[in-house]
Structure formats: C-alpha cells, structure tokens
Amino acid sequence: MEQAARHAYIRSCGMYVPETVVRNEDLARMMDTTAEWIHQRSGIRERRYAEAGVRTSDLAVRAVQDLLAKGEVEAGEIDCIIFATLSPDFFFPGPGVLLQQKLGWADRNIPCYDIRQQCSGFVYGLQMAQAFVETGMYHNVLLVGAELHSHGLDFSDRGRAVTVLFGDGAGAAVISAARDDRSRILVSRVYADGEGALNGIHMKVFDFARKPIIDYDVTDFQENTDLYPCMPAPKNLFANAVRRMSQVAVEALSMVGLGVDDVDWVVPHQANIRINRMVADTIKVPREKVLYNMHKYGNTTAATIPLLLTEFTRDGTIKRGDVLLMVAFGSGFTWGAAVARY
Numbered sequence: 564m565e566q567a568a569r570h571a572y573i574r575s576c577g578m579y580v581p582e583t584v585v586r587n588e589d590l591a592r593m594m595d596t597t598a599e600w601i602h603q604r605s606g607i608r609e610r611r612y613a614e615a616g617v618r619t620s621d622l623a624v625r626a627v628q629d630l631l632a633k634g635e636v637e638a639g640e641i642d643c644i645i646f647a648t649l650s651p652d653f654f655f656p657g658p659g660v661l662l663q664q665k666l667g668w669a670d671r672n673i674p675c676y677d678i679r680q681q682c683s684g685f686v687y688g689l690q691m692a693q694a695f696v697e698t699g700m701y702h703n704v705l706l707v708g709a710e711l712h713s714h715g716l717d718f719s720d721r722g723r724a725v726t727v728l729f730g731d732g733a734g735a736a737v738i739s740a741a742r743d744d745r746s747r748i749l750v751s752r753v754y755a756d757g758e759g760a761l762n763g764i765h766m767k768v769f770d771f772a773r774k775p776i777i778d779y780d781v782t783d784f785q786e787n788t789d790l791y792p793c794m795p796a797p798k799n800l801f802a803n804a805v806r807r808m809s810q811v812a813v814e815a816l817s818m819v820g821l822g823v824d825d826v827d828w829v830v831p832h833q834a835n836i837r838i839n840r841m842v843a844d845t846i847k848v849p850r851e852k853v854l855y856n857m858h859k860y861g862n863t864t865a866a867t868i869p870l871l872l873t874e875f876t877r878d879g880t881i882k883r884g885d886v887l888l889m890v891a892f893g894s895g896f897t898w899g900a901a902v903a904r905y
Contacts, residue, residue, distance in 0.1 A: 571696035571748045572741040573905060574703070577630025578873035579622055580611040580732040580860060585713075587727070594723040601727045602858075606836025610730025610861030612713040618652040620661040622733035623709040626866075627666060629735075629873075636703065636737045638668070643701040644675045645691055647684030647708045647865040649894075650715065651677065654769055662707065674701075681764075682832050682893025683753065684708055684865030685734070689889070689901050690751035692738035702740060708865030709733035715766070717791035719784070725764065725792045728834070730861030734869020745884050746904050749819040752811055753899030759803065763894045764794040804838045804892040808900070809845040812890045815900040823848040825886055826902075828875070832891035833857035833867040842890070854880070864893070872905075881905055 586609045587598035602608055613622065623646065631638055646659040657677030663669055680687040685708040692704040712729035716722060741747040767789040769776050779786040794800065808831070816822060829852055831839045836857060843853050854871050863870060868889055875881045885905045892898040 569697045569699060570741040570744070571693040571738050572746040573748070573872070573903060574737045574739040575630055575633055575635035576734065576736040576869055576873045576876060577626050577628070577633065578732070578734045578870050579625035579629055580870070581613040581617070581622070583612045583614065584609050585612050585730075590727055593718050594726070595720045596723050596727060604835075604837075605728055606855070606857050607728065607861045608858045611732060613711055613731045615714075617711065618661075619648055619650050619709050619711040619733075620652050620658045620665060622711060622731065623658065623662050623707045623735065624665045626707065626709065626733035626735040626869075627662070627705065630737065636739075638666070640703045641668075641705045641737065642673060643695060643704045644673055645678065645688045645704060645706045646675065647678050647680065647688045647706070648710055649679060649681045649684070649864055650711045658709070680865075680893060680897045681895060682834060682862070682864050682867070683891045683895070683897040683899050684893070685868040686751065686889060686891045686899035686901055687753050687897065689738065689748065690753055690899070693748045693751055696738055696740055704738045705735060706738055706869075707733065707735045708867075708869050710864040710866050712864070715791065721788075722791050725794050728862045730863050732860055732863040732866045732870055734866045734873055736869050736872065744904075748901060748903045750815050751899065751901040752815050752818070753897070754807070754811065756896045759894070759896030762795065763800045763803075763896055764792055765894055766792045801835070801838060803896055804834065805841045805845065807896070807898040808838070808842045808890045808892045811898055811900040812842065812846050812888055815902050816888065819902055821886065821902065826852060826888045827885040828881055828887050829853045830868055830871050830887050830889045832893070833860070833871070834862045834892070867891075876905070
C-alpha cells in the first residue's frame with residue numbers, strides 16, 4: 564500500500580521584544596532627521612533596543628520560552644533547530660548551538676542550522692523546515708528568526724538612512740507534521756540574485772580580502788564605515804522589493820491553484836509600509852488584509868514574520884484554517900513567499 568504523503572504545518576509560535584522603547588523623537592535628538600519624516604518614509608514610529616550585554620541568542624531564548632509557555636509543544640519533542648539571523652552573537656560559532664545550550668538541550672545533541680538570508684531568513688527557513696518534516700528527516704523543527712541590530716548601528720548623520728529603520732526582536736515557530744488538511748504549508752518558493760549583494764544593504768565589518776581582516780583605525784570616523792550597515796542605492800532596493808515580492812507572491816498562489824481572493828491575510832516582511840502597500844496594490848489584494856506591526860518594532864529582519872504570526876494569532880485575528888501569504892525580500896538580494904493554511 565502506498566504511504567500517504569506527509570505535510571508540514573505551523574504548529575505554534577512565540578515572540579520576544581526588549582523592554583526599551585526608542586521612539587522616532589529619540590533618534591531625532593541624535594541625528595539630523597525628524598520623527599514625522601521617519602514615519603512618512605517607513606511607517607515606523609518606534610522600535611525596541613536591547614541592553615548592553617544582551618546577545619541575539621538571548622532574545623531567541625525568550626521567544627522560544629514564550630512559545631513553549633503556550634503548551635502547544637513540549638520541549639522534548641523538538642528534534643532540529645534552524646536559526647535565521649544577520650546579527651549572530653559571534654562571527655562563529657553560529658547562534659544555533661548557543662541557543663541549544665541556553666535552552667538546556669545540549670545533552671540531546673539536537674542538530675542546529677544557521678542561515679543568513681537577512682530579511683528573507685524566516686521564509687527560507689520555513690522552506691527548509693517544511694522539507695525536513697515532509698521527508699521525515701525531522702518531526703518537530705524549531706525555526707527562529709532573531710535580530711539584535713541596535714548594538715551595530717551608526718547613530719551619526721552618516722548612518723541615519725539605515726539606523727532609523729531597524730529594531731531588535733525575536734520570533735519562533737515550530738513546524739511539525741500536519742494532523743489533517745485544515746492546517747498545512749501549501750507551498751514555499753525562494754530566490755536569490757547575487758547582482759544585488761553589494762548594491763543593496765550590506766555590512767563589510769569582516770572582509771577576508773583584508774589582511775588582517777580588520778586593518779583600519781576603528782576610532783577614525785572616515786575609516787570605520789565598514790563597521791556599519793550601508794545602503795548605497797535605496798531606490799534600487801525599493802523597486803526590486805516591490806517587483807520581486809509581487810512576482811513570487813502570485814507564483815506561489817498559482818502553484819496551489821489559489822488567487823488573491825482566497826487569501827485571508829498577507830503576512831509580509833516589515834521593512835517599509837510603502838513597499839507593502841505597493842505590493843498589495845500590484846497583486847490586487849485589499850490593503851485591509853495586509854498585517855502590520857512595523858510601527859511598533861521597526862524592521863527586525865528575520866524576526867518580522869514570526870512576530871506578526873505570534874501577535875495576530877494571539878489576539879485572534881489569524882485563526883486555524885486561515886490562508887496566509889507570507890512574503891519577504893532582503894539583501895543579497897534574496898526573496899520568497901510561502902502559502903499556508905494556518
């Protein structure tokens with residue numbers, strides 16, 4: 564007898580954001596900008612910053628603890644960790660093993676994967692987790708998206724175009740084998756275009772072409788540019804984000820025979836409210852179906868989509884069986900979409 568196909572679903576999710584709230588007005592006192600200009604250009608009003616001494620894996624621990632506290636998953640069930648971030652605790656090892664150790668799971672030898680697709684990290688990780696579960700390789704994959712931007716931003720006027728956008732936070736989800744067709748990941752599609760690697764936002768702090776890899780005076784304002792994120796062509800990034808997110812969203816829906824009318828909620832990466840509105844208009848999905856929380860948290864990169872999932876499932880907006888369209892675009896360039904019945 565032919566064995567029934569396995570399907571994966573998003574079983575549970577959790578989140579954590581630091582307590583310190585940094586408003587646009589606070590940044591306007593540090594650099595030449597205004598609170599209203601930031602909001603008009605991005606949709607962001609405030610973001611959260613972690614204290615000194617906190618690392619990305621610490622944020623991830625709190626998000627996982629929040630997930631486990633819901634009682635939908637037992638810690639002992641998790642047999643794989645995927646950690647998506649652009650801000651790892653150290654250059655190496657990756658934060659996956661650090662998260663495993665801090666959760667007290669080191670003696671179980673759970674495999675840990677670290678992935679670096681920036682704003683697309685959660686969608687990339689979701690595809691990996693889906694594949695792992697559906698092939699039977701793992702049964703309950705913990706997928707984490709966590710970022711700690713604030714410790715590495717340039718708070719001078721030179722860095723304002725980037726600094727005003729980003730905040731700290733972590734989201735987590737467990738991907739498991741679906742019990743029925745009511746909840747399942749229907750499709751995931753991801754892409755990359757290396758032509759955008761240095762044309763979009765990037766950070767060169769560790770450049771192995773240098774010998775040694777840091778060979779400039781880090782205290783010299785003129786020389787230390789590579790210590791901070793750089794966004795040389797924001798218009799190019801904006802246009803590519805709208806085009807790529809729209810294309811992959813339509814493609815993913817068409818692959819499972821769905822249209823925008825079948826979508827209950829769009830769960831997009833939270834980089835810029837204007838990008839997300841243009842994507843919604845391009846694919847002709849009503850704006851009221853597009854979920855947002857960037858006004859509270861800013862761009863938390865790999866954490867944005869799981870933060871949305873957690874907030875809007877917790878308040879009852881997203882319900883079991885709802886059709887979700889998750890879509891993201893990030894530096895690299897990388898982008899992707901996933902369609903799921905939550």
